[in-house]
Amino acid sequence: MGIKDKVAIIGMGCTNFGELWDKGSEDLMVEAFGEALNDAGIEKNDIEAAWLGTCFDEVNVGKSALPLSMTLHLPYIPVTRVENFCATGSEALRGACYAVASGACDIALAMGVEKLKDTGYGGLPDFGGVMGSRNRMIFPNLTAPGGFAMLATRYFAKYGITPEEGKRAMAMVSVKSHANGVKNPKAHLRREVTVDQVLAAPMIAWPLGLFDCCGVSDGAAAAIVCSPEIAKQFREDAVYIKSLQIGTSSGEELCYNNWDGAHFETVTRAAKRAYKEAGVENPRKEIGAMELHDCFSITELATYEDLGISPRGKAKEDIEAGFFNLDGEIPCQPDGGLKCFGHPIGASGLRMMYEIYKQLQGKCGERQIADPRLGITHNLGGFPPMNIASLFITGLGKG
Amino acid sequence: MVGITSYGAYIPRYRIRRKDIYSAIGWLNPASLLPGEKAVASYDEDSITMAVAACMDCLTGIGRNEIDGLYFASTTMPYKERLNSEIIATALNLRPDIKAADFSGSTKAGTTALISALDAVKAGSAKNVLVCASDCRLGKPGGYIEEMYGDAAAVILVSSEDSIADLLDSHSVSYDFVDHWRADGDRFNRGWEDRWIRDEGYARFIGEAISGLIKKSGLSPNEVARVAYSCLYERAYTIIGKKTGFEAAQLLDPLFDQIGYVGTSYPLVLLVAMLEGAGADEKLIVASYGNGSDAILLQTTERVGELKGKRKGVKENLESKRRLKSYEKYIAFKNIIPVDTGGRGEEVAGTAISTLWRERKSILGLTGSKCKRCSTPQYPPQLICVNPDCQAVGEMEDYAFSDKQGKVFSFTEDNLAFSVSPPAIYGIVDFDGGGRFLFDVTDCDSGELKVDMPVEMSFRRKYLDEGRGFSGYFWKATPIMTTKEG
Numbered sequence: 001m002g003i004k005d006k007v008a009i010i011g012m013g014c015t016n017f018g019e020l021w022d023k024g025s026e027d028l029m030v031e032a033f034g035e036a037l038n039d040a041g042i043e044k045n046d047i048e049a050a051w052l053g054t055c056f057d058e059v060n061v062g063k064s065a066l067p068l069s070m071t072l073h074l075p076y077i078p079v080t081r082v083e084n085f086c087a088t089g090s091e092a093l094r095g096a097c098y099a100v101a102s103g104a105c106d107i108a109l110a111m112g113v114e115k116l117k118d119t120g121y122g123g124l125p126d127f128g129g130v131m132g133s134r135n136r137m138i139f140p141n142l143t144a145p146g147g148f149a150m151l152a153t154r155y156f157a158k159y160g161i162t163p164e165e166g167k168r169a170m171a172m173v174s175v176k177s178h179a180n181g182v183k184n185p186k187a188h189l190r191r192e193v194t195v196d197q198v199l200a201a202p203m204i205a206w207p208l209g210l211f212d213c214c215g216v217s218d219g220a221a222a223a224i225v226c227s228p229e230i231a232k233q234f235r236e237d238a239v240y241i242k243s244l245q246i247g248t249s250s251g252e253e254l255c256y257n258n259w260d261g262a263h264f265e266t267v268t269r270a271a272k273r274a275y276k277e278a279g280v281e282n283p284r285k286e287i288g289a290m291e292l293h294d295c296f297s298i299t300e301l302a303t304y305e306d307l308g309i310s311p312r313g314k315a316k317e318d319i320e321a322g323f324f325n326l327d328g329e330i331p332c333q334p335d336g337g338l339k340c341f342g343h344p345i346g347a348s349g350l351r352m353m354y355e356i357y358k359q360l361q362g363k364c365g366e367r368q369i370a371d372p373r374l375g376i377t378h379n380l381g382g383f384p385p386m387n388i389a390s391l392f393i394t395g396l397g398k399g
Numbered sequence: 400m401v402g403i404t405s406y407g408a409y410i411p412r413y414r415i416r417r418k419d420i421y422s423a424i425g426w427l428n429p430a431s432l433l434p435g436e437k438a439v440a441s442y443d444e445d446s447i448t449m450a451v452a453a454c455m456d457c458l459t460g461i462g463r464n465e466i467d468g469l470y471f472a473s474t475t476m477p478y479k480e481r482l483n484s485e486i487i488a489t490a491l492n493l494r495p496d497i498k499a500a501d502f503s504g505s506t507k508a509g510t511t512a513l514i515s516a517l518d519a520v521k522a523g524s525a526k527n528v529l530v531c532a533s534d535c536r537l538g539k540p541g542g543y544i545e546e547m548y549g550d551a552a553a554v555i556l557v558s559s560e561d562s563i564a565d566l567l568d569s570h571s572v573s574y575d576f577v578d579h580w581r582a583d584g585d586r587f588n589r590g591w592e593d594r595w596i597r598d599e600g601y602a603r604f605i606g607e608a609i610s611g612l613i614k615k616s617g618l619s620p621n622e623v624a625r626v627a628y629s630c631l632y633e634r635a636y637t638i639i640g641k642k643t644g645f646e647a648a649q650l651l652d653p654l655f656d657q658i659g660y661v662g663t664s665y666p667l668v669l670l671v672a673m674l675e676g677a678g679a680d681e682k683l684i685v686a687s688y689g690n691g692s693d694a695i696l697l698q699t700t701e702r703v704g705e706l707k708g709k710r711k712g713v714k715e716n717l718e719s720k721r722r723l724k725s726y727e728k729y730i731a732f733k734n735i736i737p738v739d740t741g742g743r744g745e746e747v748a749g750t751a752i753s754t755l756w757r758e759r760k761s762i763l764g765l766t767g768s769k770c771k772r773c774s775t776p777q778y779p780p781q782l783i784c785v786n787p788d789c790q791a792v793g794e795m796e797d798y799a800f801s802d803k804q805g806k807v808f809s810f811t812e813d814n815l816a817f818s819v820s821p822p823a824i825y826g827i828v829d830f831d832g833g834g835r836f837l838f839d840v841t842d843c844d845s846g847e848l849k850v851d852m853p854v855e856m857s858f859r860r861k862y863l864d865e866g867r868g869f870s871g872y873f874w875k876a877t878p879i880m881t882t883k884e885g
Contacts (some may be wrong), residue, residue: 121742123815133751137762137861138779138873140825140839146813150826154809157850205813206822254827255777256785257835261809261827385827385837 002277003101005398008231008238009223011040014354017219017341018188025054025061025115026071028220028347033072033111036222041234044072047224048105050079053092053112055345056125057083060115068111085381086295087246088112089221089349090390096225097241106230112351113220114344123216124345145205145213145296147383152207152298154261159313163207169316170297171198174211174339176325177294181336183367188217188342212297217342221350223357228398237361242374242393243277245270254385266389267306267378275308278393280374283308287330287393288373289359291352293380294337303378304332331369334359349379349390360396401521402562403697405706406671407457407554409449409533410658410716412842412880413439413723413732417546423726427541433633435656437549439723440535442732442819443841443859446473447483448872449552450533451490451858455802456711457529457554463491466556468498468528470516472508472663474581475535476501477860477870486872487531489763490858492799498525502663506629506689508532509553509663510569514693516557517566527558534662537733539587547631549659553667553713563706564674564683564697570612573691576600597632601688605630606643608692609684613644616696620644623696624681627651627669629688631660651676657717663689670695672713677703719880721844732819734863744817747864750871760797765856765874767834769798776800776834798834800856801874805830807852812845828854828876841875853879 013035015028037044052068054060061067065079082091089112096108119125124144131139140146156166175195181187193211201210231238247270253259271283280286287309294300301319304310309330310318318324324332333339335355338348356375358364374395381388414436421432440449450471458466469491471484478486484499498519502508509532516528533552538545557566578596579588590596605628613620626645630636633655640650651673661668666687673683679701686694706712711719723729731738760766760780767778773789776798784791810826817823824840826848840848841859854876861873 119742123743126743126746126817133754134758134762134779136748137750137755137758137871138836140837141816141818141823141862142825142837143813143815146811146816146823146825149811149813150809153811153826153850157809202814203812204815205811208811250787251781251785252787254837255779255781255835256775256787257829257833 003097003244004242004277005228005240006101007097007225007241008228009225009353009357010231010234010238011036011042011224012222012354012357013039014186014221014351015219016186017217017344017351019117020218021117023218025067025113025220028115028218029068029071029111029113032220032222036224040224042107042224045075046107047074047077047109048107049077049096049099050074050109050111051092051095052079052081053083053088053110053346053349054081054114055083055085055088056114056116059118059125084388086293086343086345087349087379087381087388087390088346089351090377090379090392091349092346093223093350093353094244094246094390096223097244100225100227107224107226109222109224110350111220111222112346112349114346115218116216116344117218143205144383145208148296148299149205149208151262151302151384155298155302158260158262167199167207168195169319170212170301171195172319173294173297173300174198177333177337177339180326180334180367181340184335184340187336187340188215189340208296208298214295214338215342217344219341219344219347219351221347221354223350223353237396239357239360239394239396240398242395243274243391245274245277245391247389249382249386259385261384263302264306264380264384264387264389266387267303267380270389270391271307274391274393278374280393286374287376288371289334289356289369289375290330290332290378291335291337291355291376292332292378294333294339295343295380299380300332307376307378326367326369334364334367334369349377352377352379353392356394360394400562400565401517401557401559402565403555403674404558404562405457405461405556406674406712407453407455407710408668408671408713408716409452409456409552410438410713411440411444411449411550412719412721413441414720415439415723415726415729419724420546420726424541428543431543431546433543433546437546437659438551438661439729439732440550441842443861443875444535445477445860445870446475446533446535446552447477447486448858448860449535449550450487450531450554453533453552453554454487454491454529454531457556458491459709461556463493465527466493466497466529467525468516468519469493470500470502470512470528470530472502472512472532473534474503474506474508474662476503486763489759490872492760492764492766506662506665507687507691507693508689509667510687510693510695513555513557513667513695514569514571520557520559527556530555530557532664532667534664536662537587537735540730540735544588544590547660549661551658551661551664551668553664553671555667555670561702562700563703564699567696567698568612568616569693569695570608570615571691571693572604572607572611574604576604576690593632597635601630601632601635602639602642604692605639605686605688608686608694609643612684612694612696618682622682623649623684625649625651625673625677626684627653627673628686629660629665668713674699674703675707675712675714679703740817747862747866749867750864750869763872765799765801767798767800768795770794771796776830776832778834778836800830800834803830803832804853804855804879805876807848807850807854808835809850810840810848824848826876839875840877842877847878855879
């Protein structure tokens with residue numbers, strides 16, 4: 001079972017990400033869509049179905065698929081809006097992929113967009129109104145950095161790492177991403193930082209400082225997917241979906257005492273299924289590029305272990321050895337990641353895929369990975385005790 | 400005989416030194432400096448939350464289903480219309496078929512509630528009535544009242560049998576003596592001249608009530624072991640006692656230098672303190688003040704020592720304190736000055752009141768569920784067992800988490816989240832005996848919390864929706880204090 005090689009990506013688009021004060025979601029969608037259409041070499045009317053991913057409808061384009069269909073003037077085709085917290089972008093791509101894999105249509109569009117910089121304050125929109133009427137009465141008034149900071153607290157405690165050691169390892173994760181982001185004209189934050197700068201940054205949610213957190217940006221990204229038969233008509237270097245897996249929290253992490261608080265059970269489970277679907281036996285050798293959901297440095301660090309790349313408790317050693325650097329064994333966040341792109345929620349999952357797609361096609365210029373082999377995108381919504389983890393493994397060609 | 404079977408108290412952890420108030424704003428009223436400190440309810444506490452804490456103390460080891468009534472006395476009830484006592488009763492998971500009533504309008508209301516409970520039990524209409532008094536009155540910044548008024552709660556359980564102190568008699572006087580008043584819509588009291596209040600009010604009414612009680616009971620003052628009463632004026636406390644026929648040694652320390660004048664709860668706090676120090680067969684008198692006075696005569700039984708060490712009471716609460724150093728923080732906590740909360744602090748989503756009603760046991764009462772098949776406690780209450788090896792459907796029973804202690808599994812100190820007292824500290828708590836959830840942590844300073852630190856649960860005001868006039872209550876974790884002063 002699975003959808004290995006049943007769906008190919010033939011076109012992608014991605015806007016510059018940033019604090020785009022003079023652009024709304026409509027501008028961003030039109031821009032990403034235009035690039036994707038050009039890249040694929042198809043006409044708008046070739047698209048048979050579309051998925052829109054947006055998360056915070058309070059400050060964005062509102063609910064439903066209409067903002068996409070009415071902005072692009074799609075000709076009365078099926079269009080659906082999806083939302084799954086920060087994994088929303090991957091959810092849009094999943095909808096399009098499943099439509100093609102099922103044979104329901106030949107060509108489908110996935111669009112992710114988020115206009116975050118219309119709240120009037122820093123960080124994501126307040127969670128108060130989005131948790132549901134019961135939960136907002138019992139959940140702390142938590143923020144994203146606070147939610148993920150608890151993972152770091154617990155990781156340090158579990159592995160007996162001092163906060164100083166832990167913070168240094170996390171800092172190296174951010175330093176590496178910034179080094180990559182400098183090379184990417186589409187990134188939001190494009191400057192190198194040093195470990196000392198990261199460690200000296202203001203505290204956001206202990207133990208996460210400012211440079212442990214990704215930026216907050218506006219942006220859009222889009223993908224056009226089709227069946228392998230169609231893909232061949234359009235391009236030689238179409239990128240094939242080798243696996244698509246999602247893991248969603250069962251409630252055990254938050255309400256049952258077994259979870260160790262230092263890893264993502266969702267990612268761990270989804271990764272096992274993804275490797276099986278893609279036929280990957282030794283991820284540490286077979287994977288050549290990764291775009292992980294580095295909303296916070298600790299998220300990326302723990303994910304190295306959940307994906308089976310680094311042994312449990314040993315990510316620090318791989319980080320220190322430069323394993324995930326652009327010239328390392330498995331370059332991670334070659335485009336700069338969420339760290340440098342910021343995180344327009346609906347767009348991020350597709351932005352990650354945009355980078356892997358371009359890396360596999362060898363179009364990344366000075367940040368090109370020599371041998372990207374298979375690429376992983378990892379998109380995570382929610383926070384460590386309750387989340388949605390989305391994994392795609394992709395590669396050039398079939399087989 | 401009708402009497403008291405249990406007691407409890409709650410004094411908020413924060414204490415502000417009167418000198419610190421004076422240093423900040425004494426320029427306005429240079430003659431206002433008083434000695435000592437006063438207890439201050441934190442930003443997430445009000446008269447209801449303090450009453451719940453005192454009731455939790457009082458009900459330690461007592462079945463909640465035994466309680467037939469809850470009388471709540473306060474002049475600072477959060478709601479004018481919504482039964483404040485029933486919010487407390489719901490938080491305590493009391494039965495619905497109880498008598499719940501609010502007593503207000505005067506700082507005498509605490510003793511009036513106590514006398515009413517004694518009457519109800521004596522008359523046989525209830526067996527066990529919980530009487531709680533709690534107040535957090537405000538003085539206007541810069542006035543001497545600001546230094547005097549403190550915050551506290553105390554609870555007395557009145558029962559028909561097995562008392563630790565029997566009620567012998569009471570005597571009340573009521574006068575429309577307008578020494579302090581607060582009209583509808585006022586936040587602060589207005590007052591008349593202090594010398595008049597002291598001599599014509601406190602000295603006269605307390606004297607009348609106690610003398611009347613003694614006369615009625617055929618006692619002489621020297622047969623009374625201990626006397627205590629509310630008094631706003633520290634030096635007048637002993638003078639009133641002397642005038643009424645008591646020696647200084649018979650008078651209980653009024654704790655004015657430690658907690659301040661704590662309103663309706665004052666006589667009950669003093670009564671709890673008296674009971675904590677009392678031996679068997681002692682006669683005790685406690686009197687209130689406020690548009691008159693109630694005086695109550697009690698006689699301890701041989702059971703009076705049984706609660707020692709089993710209640711936090713006044714003694715332990717007095718010792719568990721942390722200093723609130725900043726006057727500016729004090730007036731921000733009390734919402735006296737508007738502070739810049741930023742856009743994030745302005746976002747208050749409305750409360751779905753029908754959701755609150757449906758989930759009242761789990762939200763206000765912190766009731767979770769326990770699987771009858773695998774015995775796993777779980778919060779919030781689950782319909783399908785969370786244990787992956789069990790997954791029983793519809794086999795849950797209620798399980799109380801509010802009285803369970805736990806350990807910090809993980810936490811953060813969040814500077815981004817809105818809090819009246821940043822950083823917002825929250826974390827995952829693993830309960831002793833099983834169960835886990837994410838909670839705000841309160842009465843905890845930055846740098847204090849550690850993984851595995853023991854915590855207990857405390858009923859707090861989680862949010863205040865001023866636009867809609869709604870206080871949202873829930874439970875927070877608080878470190879179990881091991882040091883005397885933080």
